[in-house]
Amino acid sequence: MVDLVVRSRRAVTPDGEQPAAVSVRGEVIVAVDAYDAPVNAAEDVDLGDVALLPGLVDTHVxxxxxxxxxxxxxxxxxxxxxxxxxxxIIDMPLNSLPPTTSAEALRIKQHAAAGQCHVDVGFWGGAVPGNAADLSALHHAGVFGFKAFLADSGVPEFPPVDAEQLAGALAAVEALFVVHAEDPYHLHEAAHSPAYADFLASRPADAEHAAVATAIGAARSAGARVHILHLSAASALPLIAAARADGLRITAETCPHYLTLDAEQIPSGATEFKCCPPIRDAANADRLWAALADGLITCVVSDHSPCTPELKRADTGDFAAAWGGIASVQLGLPVIWSAARARGHTLADVVTWMARRPADLVGLTGKGRLAVGADADLVAFAPDARFVVDPGRLHHRHPVTPYAGRELAGVVRTTWLRGRTVTGDRPGGVFLSRDGAAPS
Incomplete structure (x- = not known):
């Protein structure tokens, strides 16, 4: 007897898309059988041609x-x-107060999150000037690794590190470091203007290229594991390829907005498109897609970075004054699926980029896959259904999005977290750590 079996003619398993019946006992997948296999289950859900995916893992929120x-x-x-x-999701250490730069700050954040989480939540620690001595205790407390900025983060309580400070942090603890790679010496003050081109000119691709080189140099010297966050500039890809060919533990991610939005199509004053590093042109996006297809870019995550509507400065359309960040954790799957299928990619590709590889990045080997022994995190996804993005139907606090009015393919019908349907009525998420899960 199992608690739940979910059947689909389009289940995306580690072996690819195939008909399957996924059986769940408690919180864990206990069998993956043929679609029409007889299963003695308390609840039997047949999705038919609606796809069954593993729950996505977003390591950048x-x-x-x-x-x-x-x-x-x-x-x-x-x-x-x-x-x-x-x-x-794995929560980033900055924009909260205090930032997660010590074990005590992590406890404060977990206390604030307790009882509120509708999905499972893990945490990144932060590496900032002067806290190298705190990193070991913070790592021991369960964070999945450490984020560092090489340029201004936008908030004063989370200052950037220089090359020497980054090297010191890498030497202080054996951990995964994730790096915001923009070089401050290649950035320029943006003109106060509603023209997106003026903002884009202030953050050229050279800034990413130089910072990626700095991060790779630090990783080489320390023998450390370094992950490049939200890669926007395709010009940095050869550096990453060469580092990997040399045996360095370097990986990189990108985001839906860099793959699907075009700098040349951003309207004047449309500050909902502002993020750092910036959205670049369509030819650049093509190169990111190619790197994703060949595995040089390992995963796609949201970099969900919201703020109050006032900070987006829609009243003036001033890109220089607006907060940089795109809130898209709810829309990433249909955004990427819509673009991926047009380029000949499959649902299995999308699951690899957005579920399995992000889970593997942080060591969550029980997440991101429909496999025996994995957490029963399941998603019923109608890949051929279409919808128009209505900001009023978004669940994040402020419904500001550059995807408003865009028609997308793919609708999430149901999400199960460890075998239970997520309805929004009762938070059921737990805290994740490198040493296992604990109630939130």
Whole structure:
């Protein structure tokens, strides 16, 4: 007897898309059988041609609570994640107050999140000038690794590190480091203007190229594991390829907005498109897609980075004054699927990029796959259904999105977290750590 069996003619398993019946006992997948296999189950759900995916894993989410909960919070961010088929997020250490740069700050954040999470939540620690001595204790407390900025983060309590400080942090603890790679010496003050081209000129591809080189140099010297966050500039790809060919432990991610939005099509004053590093042109996106297809870019994550509508400065359309960040944790799956299928990619490709590889990046080997022994994080996804993005139907705190009005393919019908349907009525997420899960 099992608690739940979910059947689909389009189940995306580690062996590819195939008809299957996925059986769940408690919180774990206990069998993956033929679609029409007889199963003695308390609940038998037949999705037919609606696809069954593993829950997505988003390792780049800014929740901002505590301290800036008016921007976002655990209740709203995780509800949005579940609505988008994401069943696990890793929260970034900055934009909350205090930032997660010590074990005590992690405890404060976990206390704020307790009882609010609709999906499972893990945490990144932060590496900032002067806290190298705190990193070991913070790592021991369960963070999945450490984020560092090489340029201004946008908030004063999370300052950037220089090359020497990054090297010191890498030497202080054996851990995964994730790096915001923009070089401050290649950045320029943006003109106060509603023209996107003026903002883009202030953050050229050279800034990413130089910072990626710095991160690779630090990783080479320390023998450390380094992951390049939200890669926008395709010109940095050869550096990453060469580092990997040399045996360095270097990986990189990109985001839906860099793959699907075009700098040349951004309207004047449309500050909802502002993020750092910036959205570049369509030819650049083509090169990112090619790198994703051949595995040089390993995963696609949201970099969900919301703020209050006032900080987006829609009243003036001033790109220089607007907060940089795109809130898209609910929309990443249909955004990427819509573009991927047009380029000849499959649902199995999307699951690899957005579920299995992000899970593997942080060591969550029980997430991101429909396999025996994995957590029963499941998503019923109608890949051929279409919808128009209505900001009013988004669950994150402030419904500001550059995808408003865009028609997308793929609708999340149901999300199960460890075998239970996520309805938004009762938070059921747990805290994740490198040493296992604990109730939230």
């Amino acid at each position: 800014h929740v901002n609570e505590p301290g800036r909960t008016q921007w976002e919070g655990f209740a709203t961010a995780t509800r949005a994640a579940a609505a988008g088929g994401v069943t696990a």
